[in-house]
Amino acid sequence: MSQRPPLPARTLKPATVAVHEGALRSQFGEMSEALYLTQGYAYESMEQAEARFNNTDPGFQYTRFSNPTVSMFETRMAALEGAEDARATATGMAAVTASLLSFVNAGEHIVAAKALFGSCRYIVENLAPRFGIEFTLVDGSDLDAWQKAAKKNTKAFFLETPTNPTLDVYDIAAISEIAHAAGAKLIVDNVFATPVFQKPLALGADIVCYSATKHIDGQGRVLGGIVLGSSEYVTGPLQMFLRQTGPSLSPFNAWVMLKGLETLALRVERQAESAARLADFLADHPKIGRVLYPHRKDHPQYEIAKRQMAKGSTLVAFDIRNGDKEKAFKVGNALEIVKITNNLGDAKSLITHPATTTHQRLSPEARAELGITDALLRLSVGLEDPDDLIEDFTIALNAV
Numbered sequence: 001m002s003q004r005p006p007l008p009a010r011t012l013k014p015a016t017v018a019v020h021e022g023a024l025r026s027q028f029g030e031m032s033e034a035l036y037l038t039q040g041y042a043y044e045s046m047e048q049a050e051a052r053f054n055n056t057d058p059g060f061q062y063t064r065f066s067n068p069t070v071s072m073f074e075t076r077m078a079a080l081e082g083a084e085d086a087r088a089t090a091t092g093m094a095a096v097t098a099s100l101l102s103f104v105n106a107g108e109h110i111v112a113a114k115a116l117f118g119s120c121r122y123i124v125e126n127l128a129p130r131f132g133i134e135f136t137l138v139d140g141s142d143l144d145a146w147q148k149a150a151k152k153n154t155k156a157f158f159l160e161t162p163t164n165p166t167l168d169v170y171d172i173a174a175i176s177e178i179a180h181a182a183g184a185k186l187i188v189d190n191v192f193a194t195p196v197f198q199k200p201l202a203l204g205a206d207i208v209c210y211s212a213t214k215h216i217d218g219q220g221r222v223l224g225g226i227v228l229g230s231s232e233y234v235t236g237p238l239q240m241f242l243r244q245t246g247p248s249l250s251p252f253n254a255w256v257m258l259k260g261l262e263t264l265a266l267r268v269e270r271q272a273e274s275a276a277r278l279a280d281f282l283a284d285h286p287k288i289g290r291v292l293y294p295h296r297k298d299h300p301q302y303e304i305a306k307r308q309m310a311k312g313s314t315l316v317a318f319d320i321r322n323g324d325k326e327k328a329f330k331v332g333n334a335l336e337i338v339k340i341t342n343n344l345g346d347a348k349s350l351i352t353h354p355a356t357t358t359h360q361r362l363s364p365e366a367r368a369e370l371g372i373t374d375a376l377l378r379l380s381v382g383l384e385d386p387d388d389l390i391e392d393f394t395i396a397l398n399a400v
Ligand SMILES: *Cc1c(COP(=O)(O)O)cnc(C)c1O
Pocket: 091, 092, 093, 094, 096, 117, 120, 160, 164, 189, 191, 192, 210, 211, 212, 213, 214, 223, 224, 225
């Protein structure tokens, strides 16, 4: 390995970090990060193997534990997030599951916001209780509710902000204070905000998770996830959990993610600018009712969104005016550039009808409580020219 560090020690901006940080160069000095497709590593001697396993020799042992390509991704993400350390996982759900189950024990308690990505809600509501972990779900925007839900045995607060799909924004700084006063750690699923627009650790959170499948890959190719936090947490309970249960990120997917990071800042800046334009266009359109976009003045948590997010997100949610499932389907079906799918953060613009897809599992009452109407559509804005997207919506909305 080359000894020359990839970057100078002085503080650098995220776009620079995302291009260079963590690069490990082999003896060949390759420019592009190498893809180390290997399950394991040959030791020089039996003594070295012994030393690797008792952690007195810092090299790699087995790709379920660590791999140079995966390490590059972890180092780069930790630098971007301002975290002491990070561990990558096979999917975003593996990251969320590990972030919680690595340190919350039977007989302990989790407080989570009700508005969670469907599978995250399953982990809190269905999986954790099978292992004796209690939970309370709260309205994430209600600080008193977080306060009241905290108990002596509460170990973790868990939330995502902005939420999926209604883009509610929760006050990370205020909620982290309540968590810490209760002796709990705050875990933030930062997928919708991206590491470019929101820094939960700087706002007081203890642990951040991502589905890297979304903006980090950003081109809809591979699945991945990552958990970031203090070195005590990452090299302690998290590493032990991942190492023994094995939801490791494939080196190939880590390599794709590294390449994704090089363009992350550029992509999400442009996507958020286009999303803001589309939000304004939709809000002015007679066939559209409610428009949810965190940096619009009519967003219910506009002040918090301005304070904690650099941009208003790459997503927009909106209701068809006086709409229902049929009208929402008609609009989705009439779009020609925007594709129908449930991913987000892609270079391609994507539309989802949450009530019948991502949030189908919830009861109608639970959906109503979260503001997920049958007329609601969620748009993930891609890298197309925004004028073409506006035209696509103009034509589709005229059709209903
Ligand atoms: C997609 C997503 C996940 C799960 O990620 P996968 O990579 O699909 O496993 C978790 N949380 C949020 C907010 C997401 O959008």
